[in-house]
Amino acid sequence: MRLKVSIRIFGSLSDLTKGVYYFEINPGVGQTIKDCIERLGIPHTEVYFITLNGNFVDFSKIVEDGDFYCVYPHCNLEIDENYSLTPRFKGEPRFVLDIHLGKLSKLLRMFGIYAEYGLVDDFQIVDRAKKIGGIILTRDRKLLMRRDIVYGYIIRSDFPEEQLKEVFEMYELMNWVKPFSRCLECNGELVVVDKESVSGRVPPRVFEMHDEFAMCGNCGKIYWRGTHYEHMAALINEFIKQIQ
Structure with missing residues (x-):
């Protein structure tokens, strides 16, 4: 039996699907909704909550023929925390950036934002982020599809100043700005x-x-x-x- 499920994504998630909001896919038997969402190129770290025919479900839900899912990014909608699939980051953000975001790391440091950069290996990036309770910033979607990653964001723009704006808006960094308080070269205070x-x-x-x-x-x-x-x-x- 060939299954067919429908997925409607909202808001900033469409940045990751070239502006497309609605999908009909044919998953394999035993596939979870997490599998299906990541098949679209959307890491779990960017998903706030999911509904199935109007009811909240988690990533482990096995999809069935005819299911209709709505997938939401982090936004201002208030829901019971029991239905939130990825927690909101609380406190002063600490970022770990991948090797493609060197210019962004220096811009963040210029504003006094904690921004580690220089690790090349994905495993090192993940381990470091877990150790400091940090947020991974990356252009590599597959990096954020690892199950053990809690906080992460896919940088959309190719241009450093636009990337900076993305991160400022996503994590409300104006609350943490302390210009010229960090070393541009190594992130030290x-x-x-x-x-x-x-x-x-x-x-x-x-x-x-x-x-x-x-x-x-x-x-x-x-x-x-x-x-x-x-x-x-x-x-x-x-x-x-x-x-x-």
Whole structure:
């Protein structure tokens, strides 16, 4: 017997299906609704809740012929937490980014957002995210289809500043903005240091012209308010205007 089920997706999930909202698929016998959703290219981490003919179901529901499912992304709809399939992240977000998102990691750090980057192996990324209770940001859908991943988001845009806007809106990052508090190179926290402590460690002209310095507590990189700072400050201000 050949089964046929219908799936209607909503909101931002259509970003992952090229704008298509409605599907009729022929699953194999014993397939779960999670199997069917991921077959469409939608990782479970992006699914908030699912209904079958108007009733809530979880990922383990075995699909049957004629079923009609509605699949919802994280949104402002309030439902009983017993029906939520992926929890909302609570507290200050900590991100682990895949190897394709280097520019985004630096932008997040510029705003003072915790953003780890540099791990190449998928298993290392997953293990690190689990260890710190973090959120995986990636362009690789298959990475987020692992059952043991709780928090993860597929970056839609190809452009870093648009990617930044996505993440800000998804995780309400304006609540956590602390510009110039993290090292752009390693994600370490910056601490203010006395001018004399950087003598001989910065160019002589920089030492002469500036009185305020900060140092990364992790890698030791030194920062000061030069033209690079002015450029980044202007970028931060313009970005905040756009999203407010």
